[in-house]
Amino acid sequence: MIRVFHRTDGLWQVNSWDKPGLPFRNIWVDLVSPSAEEISQVQQHLSIEIPSRAEMQEIEATSRLYQENGAYFMTVTGITSPEHDSMESSAITFILSEAYLVTVRYLNPKPFDAFAARIQKPGSNCSSSTDVMIGLLEMIIDRMADILEMHSAEVERISSMIFTQGVRKSRKKIDLHETITDIGLEGNHFSTLRESLVSVSRMALYLNQAVAHHEQAGQLRETLKEISRDLASLADHASFMSNKITFLLEATLGMINIEQNQIIKLFSVAAVVFLPPTLIASIYGMNFKLIPELHWEFGYPMAVLLMVVSAILPFLYFKRKGWL
Secondary structure (H helix, E strand, C coil), X not given: CEEEEEEECCEEEEECCCCCCCCCCCEEEEEECCCHHHHHHHHXXXXXXXXXXXXXXXXXHHHHEEEECCEEEEEEEEEECCCCCCCEXXXXXXXXXXXXXXXXXXXXXHHHHHHHHHHCCCCCCCCCHHHHXXXXXXXXXXXXXXXXXXXXXXXXXXXXXXXXXXXXXXXXXXXXXXXXXXXXXXXXXXXXXXXXXXXXXXXXXHHHHHCCXXXXXXXXXXXXXXXXXXXXXXXXXXXXXXXXXXXXXHHHXXXXXXXXXXXXXXXXXXXXXXXXXXXXXXXXXXXXXXXXXXXXXXXXXXXXXXXXXXXXXXXXXXXXHCCC
16 A cells, blocks of 8 residues: 655645656655555656565664665664554664655554644644654654553563562462463563664664755754654663563562472471371281280270371471471
């Protein structure tokens, strides 16, 4: 799908790619999961070479950030995280020149639709492709901050479930194995978030070159400095949460080990408790004629009583020592 936004009479309007007389300046071409034919049409119209999806996935900095024929090519890792679904990530390419902005994506993050709706309203401050690029970048960062807050809250929920005093009283109701799965899922989310933040930070630094010849270069660079500071603070928070996830994982594994040790401890104590009765039963189970208690009227009750007492005494001793 191709969406084209162009500025006429101070307003940004959206049109279809097939509309005749499509301008070459002050346009934003948004390619959403484009076909090979759609990519070819845009390449011919703007005289640029759009990277393929495989080229967008390359991780070298020189393959993601470069200049070609007066246009700046920048590829970042974009993310989307619906409220109840797993996080998705995919490469997004921005192609910026003084005349146009082209975005190529195979993902549908919320900032793109939200920013498209904003610039179509009267009073939009975006007057050029560079302004659109900066505004879109700011909205992407705002959305990443929202996603970071949402998943941070989930990590705090898991932490509270594990460590709060009220939960300790009913710890048997907690499925620690399921908790490990939740922790691992959040670990993957924050790993993806950090990857995206790093790629966007690199793009923000690279944008300083793109705005060097802009008529408002000084103002744009100040804006990019603020963007870089925001990205640095988000990256620090993501790193902190990643460390906390590691701590929660280790704590949960420790709790599982403690529960397993408690089970083994109970089995060991049970074996020790029943050892004296077994010894007594073995002695009186021997078929020797000269055992005095064999002909005694209270021999059997005495043997049973000895077995009970011999089981109770070790239990009370272990209880007093605090081993149970």
